[in-house]
Amino acid sequence: MGPIHPGMQGPLGGPVQRSGPGMSGGHSLSPHQQHGGQPPAQRKGLTPKVIIAISVAATVVLIGALIAASVVSSRDSVEDGARRYFDALGKTYSDELADHVVNVPDAASLEEARKAARSQDYVVKSVKANGSTAIVNYSVAGRDETVELEMRKVDGTWKVVDGFSKLSLSPDRKGVDFTVGYSTDPVGDRTIYLYPGTYELQKDYDTSLSTSLWDVEGDRYITLKPGESKALDLKIQLNDRGNERVRSSLGSAFSRCMIGNDVAPAGCPFSVPAPSDRVSTFGTWSVAGANRYEVAQRAEIAAGQEFNNVCATFNADVTYEYRNSAGFQKVPAETKKFTGCVDLTQRTPTVTWK
Numbered sequence: 266m267g268p269i270h271p272g273m274q275g276p277l278g279g280p281v282q283r284s285g286p287g288m289s290g291g292h293s294l295s296p297h298q299q300h301g302g303q304p305p306a307q308r309k310g311l312t313p314k315v316i317i318a319i320s321v322a323a324t325v326v327l328i329g330a331l332i333a334a335s336v337v338s339s340r341d342s343v344e345d346g347a348r349r350y351f352d353a354l355g356k357t358y359s360d361e362l363a364d365h366v367v368n369v370p371d372a373a374s375l376e377e378a379r380k381a382a383r384s385q386d387y388v389v390k391s392v393k394a395n396g397s398t399a400i401v402n403y404s405v406a407g408r409d410e411t412v413e414l415e416m417r418k419v420d421g422t423w424k425v426v427d428g429f430s431k432l433s434l435s436p437d438r439k440g441v442d443f444t445v446g447y448s449t450d451p452v453g454d455r456t457i458y459l460y461p462g463t464y465e466l467q468k469d470y471d472t473s474l475s476t477s478l479w480d481v482e483g484d485r486y487i488t489l490k491p492g493e494s495k496a497l498d499l500k501i502q503l504n505d506r507g508n509e510r511v512r513s514s515l516g517s518a519f520s521r522c523m524i525g526n527d528v529a530p531a532g533c534p535f536s537v538p539a540p541s542d543r544v545s546t547f548g549t550w551s552v553a554g555a556n557r558y559e560v561a562q563r564a565e566i567a568a569g570q571e572f573n574n575v576c577a578t579f580n581a582d583v584t585y586e587y588r589n590s591a592g593f594q595k596v597p598a599e600t601k602k603f604t605g606c607v608d609l610t611q612r613t614p615t616v617t618w619k
Contacts, residue, residue, distance in 0.1 A: 343416045344392040346423025347399035350414070354387045354461060354491070362460065366428035367417050370458040378429065381446035382460040399425075406463060412490050429458045430489035434466075438501040440572045440610050441479065442469035445487075461491040466499075473610045474572050478507035503575070508566055510614065511575050515561035515605045518616035519581070523550035523557050528585060534605070534618040535583045535598040542589040553582035561605070576606040576619070 346365065353362040360379070363369045370378065390402045390409075399414045415426040433456040434443055442451040446464040451471065466485045468476040482500040489495060503511070522533035526548045529536035535550075552560055564577035583598040604619040 341418075341422055343394035343397060343399050343423050346416050346425065347392045347401050347414055348389060350425045350428055350491070351387050351389045351401065351403060355384065362428060365424050367419060367424050367426045368429075370429055374458045377448060377450055378458045378460055380450070381448035381457075381464065382462060383447060385462050410490065412492070414491060425492065427492040428461075430461050430492060431456050431494040432459055432464075432487065432489065433457070433496045434499055435497065436499045436501050437569075438479070438572055440472060440474040441501055442472055443467060443499075444469050456494075459489055461489050461493070463488045473612075475609075478503060478510055478609060479572070480504045502568060503566070503572075507609070510609060511566055511577055511607045512561045512564050514607045514614040514616055515564060515577060515579070516558045518605060518618075519560050519603070520557040523552070523583075525550075528587075532618070534603045535600050537585045537596045537598055540587050540589065540594070540596065542594075543587045544589055545587075548585055548587040551584050551586065553584065555581070572609045574606050575609055576604055578602060578604045 350362070350365040353365050356362070360375060363375060369375070385405055388404045390404065392402075393400045397416045397418075399416050400411065401414060402409070402411050404410065414428075416423050417426050418424075432445065432452070433454075434452050436443075442453060444451055444467045445457065445459065451469040464487050466481065466487065470476055479501055482502060487495065487497070519534075522530045522535070526546055528539050528548065530550075551557075555562075560581045561577065561579045564579035566575065566577045570576060580602050582601065585596045585598065586593055587596070588594070605616050606619065608615045608617075
């Protein structure tokens with residue numbers, strides 16, 4: 266019998282006996298039994314059969330998805346890829362076209378192409394595959410066109426290799442620049458990416474040369490087929506207003522030269538020898554048969570000159586008048602033919618004389 270613990274009583278008021286390690290008799294109570302509770306229920310884990318069933322089901326789903334993707338991929342064709350590309354061409358204000366093209370421009374170039382573009386309705390009439398090339402007959406803006414597109418299969422989907430068009434401009438004059446379509450970004454000497462379509466060349470107003478003074482020879486509209494690259498040589502010429510600016514600038518400069526008493530005005534194209542018999546420093550210049558401001562109105566302006574050095578030639582009879590003891594005397598300038606060059610890129614054109 267185990268030891269008697271004083272202070273603890275059994276149900277009949279007698280002492281309680283305990284047994285434990287090293288004690289004989291009786292049974293030890295668990296903590297839950299000591300407080301009158303029930304032992305906790307044990308959790309049951311997934312059985313091996315359930316785990317196997319779940320694994321099999323997941324594998325079947327994955328295999329099914331792969332098979333479905335493989336079926337879709339195997340069904341995609343060169344013709345399908347070309348049609349998706351032309352569907353996206355009608356959505357130029359989104360980036361969807363890039364999803365159907367292999368060689369996609371960088372983000373900045375894409376944004377510039379988007380700003381320049383305008384919506385155009387493309388109607389595909391037929392698509393024929395020749396190996397990895399799609400031959401597409403389509404219409405746009407009332408025109409019937411045909412284009413051959415190189416295609417490439419990427420992750421099971423056919424895409425157009427070069428679906429964006431490219432444009433570069435080479436003006437034959439310095440100091441001019443252009444924007445294309447609805448974009449306000451100047452093209453400069455870059456090659457820019459564009460959505461296929463028709464664009465109008467616009468003069469870039471953010472240049473030192475006034476855009477009202479020059480024009481572009483030929484058509485200002487450019488049409489780019491899908492994937493087409495164009496490098497345009499642009500012929501620039503002074504228009505009537507530009508020629509008038511040259512002549513009026515020469516006339517103003519010539520007129521300023523005629524103000525004053527000097528026999529050899531500084532920076533001017535005419536002079537006379539200093540008279541030895543003059544009795545005063547007073548003297549005047551005059552031009553025969555014309556207003557001095559209009560002396561260059563018939564000036565000849567050669568084509569193809571740079572706008573910072575547009576030269577023109579005109580004739581004028583210039584005379585210097587002074588006073589000697591006998592009265593007023595006139596001395597003609599030896600030069601009868603004058604050539605002046607105008608820098609039109611300046612806000613106020615400057616003139617130099619040859």
